[in-house]
Amino acid sequence: MKLLSWISATLVLALTSCDRGADPSTDGTFRVVATTSMIADVARQIAGPDAEVTALMGEGVDPHLYQPLRGDIAQLQAADLILYNGVLLEGKMTGTIERFAKGGTRTLAVAEMPGLIDEAEGKHDPHVWMDVKLWAQAAGRICDALCDADPENAAAYRQRHEAYAAELAELDDRVRQAIATIPEDRRVLVTAHDAFGYFSRAYGIEVRGIQGISTESEAGLKDLEALIQVLVERRIPAVFVESSIPRKSVEALVEGARAKGHEVKIGGVLFSDSMGRAGSYEGTYIGMIDHNVTSLTQALGGSVSPGGLFGKLPTTHDTAP
Ligand SMILES: [Zn+2]
Structure with a gap:
């Protein structure tokens, strides 16, 4: 109605x-x-x-x-x-x-x-x-x-x-050059929802989202348990928060893995469906992608300059919502 x-x-x-x-x-x-x-x-x-x-x-x-x-x-x-x-x-x-x-x-x-x-x-x-x-x-x-x-x-x-x-x-x-520096068995990106399917296909990194393609449906407990299992079994070092989605489901993953004896850290906040602050570098499309790639490359054990792909990222960047 x-x-x-x-x-x-x-x-x-x-x-x-x-x-x-x-x-x-x-x-x-x-x-x-x-x-x-x-x-x-x-x-x-x-x-x-x-x-x-x-x-x-x-x-x-x-x-x-x-x-x-x-x-x-x-x-x-x-x-x-x-x-x-x-x-x-x-x-x-x-x-x-x-x-x-x-x-x-x-x-x-x-x-x-x-x-x-x-x-x-x-x-x-x-x-x-x-x-x-x-x-x-x-x-x-x-x-x-x-x-x-x-x-x-x-x-x-x-x-x-x-x-x-x-x-x-x-x-x-x-x-491409940045992703190539991540050790191959660590090229796994775990985030809040399935926004990174094209990123996965283009750049050869496996992606797992807690929620599906749209954020309209809630993640089930079963999905959460299955993801925790993946984190623990493959010793994945970091998971990621998205700036447009509440972080609680990602925090549940970290706690779940910890309960099973595997320490996972939150590797940063990624921009999935919206960009950073208007007027900032991360508030442009190029800056958004740079921020994401730099954050995940660092957190997953690859090497990239702290200033990012073009030396334009603030070196102490935390975009926690
Ligand atoms: Zn989305």
């Missing part, structure tokens, strides 16, 4: 958007609205000063559970282009965006492209930004969408995209 009344409320809001009397998009500014901060960062790199990019979900926000706020609807109404992840990442928001698409707003589901990882029941894993090469393809799609929607600035968009694509290629190389 609650859901139904919410749907009808947003429908009314969407319908009133057809009244274009006070349309803020007529002031000449090209407006891009992105759902996640990862998408917004890429869009900003390409847009430069030629378009205004807004992110709806900020630091520490879980996109699986995110409900659009009234202010978000106003942002979407004013958008010339809506960029969202798709692949059902925005579980509670996809319908709203699809209604805007039907109403004639340009939209792009940036992650809906070939090469996705299959999940059960015909679903795909939405966490594509964890594979830098795949995310670079998404960046290409974002560039195309910007150029189509705002052809006047297309040349500038393409130029900035080319420079950013080169940065992403360099990032991908350095991630």
Whole structure:
């Protein structure tokens, strides 16, 4: 019932958007609205000063559970282009965006492209930004969408995209080099939920999440017990917290392993479904990946400079939520 009344409320809001009397998009500014901060960062790199990019979900926000706020609807109404992840990442928001698409707003589901990882029941894993090469393809799609929607600035968009694509290629190389320094039997990443499937496939590190692909369902005790068994048997030295998810399930793992005589430490806080503080290096896509790779490489016994892959990470970084 609650859901139904919410749907009808947003429908009314969407319908009133057809009244274009006070349309803020007529002031000449090209407006891009992105759902996640990862998408917004890429869009900003390409847009430069030629378009205004807004992110709806900020630091520490879980996109699986995110409900659009009234202010978000106003942002979407004013958008010339809506960029969202798709692949059902925005579980509670996809319908709203699809209604805007039907109403004639340009939209792009940036992650809906070939090469996705299959999940059960015909679903795909939405966490594509964890594979830098795949995310670079998404960046290409974002560039195309910007150029189509705002052809006047297309040349500038393409130029900035080319420079950013080169940065992403360099990032991908350095991630590979860092992971390669972790002893092979320790290349196991245990985190709160299954956000790292693409990371695993791209960089050859085994991943285990306490919760499934979405955070919408709770982890069962049985799953927890099975994971503790893996930690103990393989003497895995560290597990990781995610910035957008409560840390209690990961702490339960540490305690469970300790009860069985195996000391596991929390190897750090990883950014899974949201980035770091806006304005910081970790608040960019490249900084987010750098932080994750540097933290896990250090905790699992590999070697990487304390300043990270580009010497830009603060050397005493703790991002505990
Ligand atoms: Zn997720």
